[in-house]
Amino acid sequence: MCGIFAYTGEKDAGAILIDGLTSLEYRGYDSAGIYLPDSGCIKAAGPVSELRKKIPGGLKGHSGIAHLRWATHGEPTEENAHPHSGEAGEIWVVHNGIIENFKELKEKLQKAGHTFKSSTDTEVMPHLIEEHMKAEPDFEKATFKALNEIRGTYGMAIQYKNEPDKIIAARMGAPVVIGLGEGENFVASDASPILRHTRQVVYLHDGEVAVLTPTIHSIYTLDALKVERQAEEVDWSTEVAQKGGYEHFMLKEIMEGPEVVENTLRGRLIPEQGLARLGGLERVAGRLGEMERIIIVGCGTAYYAGLTGEYMLEEFSGLPVEVELGSEFRYRKPVLNNRTILLAISQSGETADTLEAIREGKRRGALTLGIVNTVGSTIARETDAGVYNHAGPEIGVASTKALVSQLTALALLTIFLGRQRTMAASEGSEIAAALLALPEKIRMILETREAIEAMAKKYAASRDFLYIGRKYNYSLAFEGALKLKEISYIHAEGCGAGEMKHGPLAMIDENFPTLAIAPQDSVYEKMLSNIQEIKARKGPVIALTTEGNTDIESLTSDILYVPKTIEMLQPILNVVPLQLFAYYFAKEKGLNVDRPRNLAKSVTVE
């Protein structure tokens, strides 16, 4: 998703901005650009390295704005790359989001004599400011007027050539973080490019505007009323956002699994009483006891976490649970009331579809909760209460450790809600003990990664893959397939194992491998029958099963062994080899594992 970064201070702004763009690269993008009042504007289609090539001797100036663009309106060309300027080349804008009324504004401006160079929605903004400055040449006032005219979503940074020290930033639906340094200030889409300069940050809220110079930061509402907001200290270290010696962020993040579970659980279990202590839910604990239904919303991997959560919560809390894609929920007329929990699951906390579902839920009176990884993100702030994952920043576009932490947090929530209802203390204690044993079991799986790598190499020439699972592992069939397709670009399908005979079985032949998630649990016998069906059609089968299960050998081509835990937690272990398998598969194909084509880490548009 687009990334914005801006700097005003005394240092070499060109170097700082290019460096900042590099740390935003993980968000996914297709072109880059930079503007410094002292050097002008430079843009390039493709990666930041293409932009660097265009400025071999660096740039002059102590302030500027920069952008990574993920195309929405208009092709990913140099022309459409940001920053965009008005007619006179004096007002420059970088923008993350969509200006929905850009067509009508553009027509109005064209009638007033403005010509446009790009096919982006963003370009109307500098022209609009310019138009207002014709009546009154005041950059700040004109910017406020323009911001009040545009509709849609934006995280924006704006600069005026004749006031080079000043940056104006604005937010409506797309994240903006202000970094406060000594004699320098920053604007960014997230904290990652700011952290190497300062840990003091201010998160803008929707409908807020920040006016920055090297020594001043003032925050206003869109009506130009002053807002007082304390700075916050970010405690993520910069090293955490580095690869820590691994070849890819994705592998590093899979390897962090044991610590991630420890961090998600830390201080939240009272095993002897079978209780979960979730500080983020305390202020709504009374209301939670009165709730009658849960709807979980999420997208992609977070949605699949929700599907597993559905089984956990229904079995142990007795509450009816439905799971919805954020991208569909908002277009229905969901039946919600003040006895409904709407639970959003999101790593980034910025996914537009999930966020809109939450807003819709609020409008309809639901109690909104979040399981969110990114502290201070929009979903974390807009939900009534929630549980932070504490998984640390996830950089690889493919979500791995976030899922492990989401499932762990869902298990905590299951204990929390279950114990308010029918769950016995002994049952809570059993789940708590099993949760605490997970990190060691994940370590054991990670130690087998060389064998998983060899298996991935063996299958890397396959053009198709089927994943099947049942009950708690039903969602993992979809997640395993998603992981493979998003980083390997091959056709992979997930299927509930019981659904095979209703269609997908027709695809199976000796060239169509299946990965069957078949731990020795309550549906193991059923899974064995499904594997038999595939074998009868000569389909190769990799089975993921419980350590020590040798019975399955005669039916399968290869086996991934996983330690046993209680049935509801088994997916937290099973997902790890699926992630490793996809990782090594894509690596073997020589693909860009961390930044797969066409995808963005944080999807802040519909």
Ligand code: M6R
């Ligand atoms: O940040 P979120 O958890 O809300 O993101 C949701 C999806 O965009 C995300 O899980 C996506 O499907 C991943 N690329 C999957 O690996």
